Amino acid sequence: MFIDLSNRTILVTGVAGFVGYYLADQLLNSSFNLQIVGIDNMNDYYDVSLKEKRLSGLLNHKNFSFIKGNIADKKLIEKIFVKYMPTVVINLAAQAGVRYSITNPDVYIESNLVGFFNILEACRHSYDNGQKGVEHLVYASSSSVYGSNKKVPYSTDDKVDNPVSLYAATKKSNELLAHAYSKLYGIPTTGLRFFTVYGPMGRPDMAYFKFTNKLAKGEKIQIYNYGDMKRDFTYVDDIVMGVVKVMEKAPDANTDGVKYKVYNIGNNHPESLMEFVEILEKCLNKEGIIDKPAKTELLPMQPGDVYQTYADVKDLEKDFGFKPSTSLEEGLSHFAKWYKNYYESKK
Ligand SMILES: NC(=O)c1ccc[n+]([C@@H]2O[C@H](COP(=O)([O-])OP(=O)(O)OC[C@H]3O[C@@H](n4cnc5c(N)ncnc54)[C@H](O)[C@@H]3O)[C@@H](O)[C@H]2O)c1
Known part of the structure; x- marks a missing residue:
């Protein structure tokens, strides 16, 4: 079902996060004239000043309201x-990261499970007393649900019952909970399995950002599984464009009568870790952030990590006429330009 976003209210959770910020910014500057209500608990999993910086860009907009709070607070x-009374809800608030879930499991249960459950319950009750309620719930899942699946590219038809991290298990659980709520209460839900999102103002806990920090200081970078890994890197603008297209089209009932869909959003073009390091080096060199070749330390695979990610995006193309297209060279060069200005100015 098509949803005209004009003059509607959209709730975005995790709005000060990397994807949440770009999505809200894009929507606020679109011709939809919509209202965005954003929530974020501004936790310090990574540099809070980056979250504040993103938020400050949104707070200038008259159609934006911000609530500092926890989605686990029912x-x-x-x-x-x-x-x-939001028409569309976009749930991006979550504790991200595969490795952090090994040392800090509690926060994954709180944000990713209890928090998501609260969103589902609120969507359910939005129909009370015959109200029109939420017309579409879109939520972030992750490529990590594919675990160590061998078959590539990863398709949403593949079995994903063997998560290799708690983070992945919570994301798969979100999809299961969404299905149950779609079936029981008719909430139209779409889950989006994002594949390694990167770009300016991105997450400092992710490899491309950590590598950049180290290389800028002339330090060695740690390359896991001795460099034998592949990632489908997806530029943040492609993710945002995908989310906007998806949010306008709530799923119709499937053959079981359930308004439920899951899509991959990835670049459909995995790069080997070593190629990725080479491209990053080239971009950082061009901006004058580094002037020497990267020093690397090759290490074994880390627990919870997966060998490769590779998105099959046929369904996204079929249903929305869209697939991510930004090359890693182009995306990383935008990142390097931003990094030079933002981080070098903080020195
Ligand atoms: N970036 C990626 O590569 C990637 C890949 C796959 C899936 N995802 C998913 O996409 C979503 C957005 O990711 P991101 O990269 O923007 O991450 P992010 O960490 O930058 O953004 C998440 C935001 O949610 C907030 N948050 C966390 N727990 C909260 C809670 N309980 N209540 C309120 N706010 C809370 C955080 O403060 C943060 O600002 C997440 O659900 C993530 O799991 C991201």
């Missing part, structure tokens, strides 16, 4: 839904 989520 009362708060209920209040937000009653007050703002």
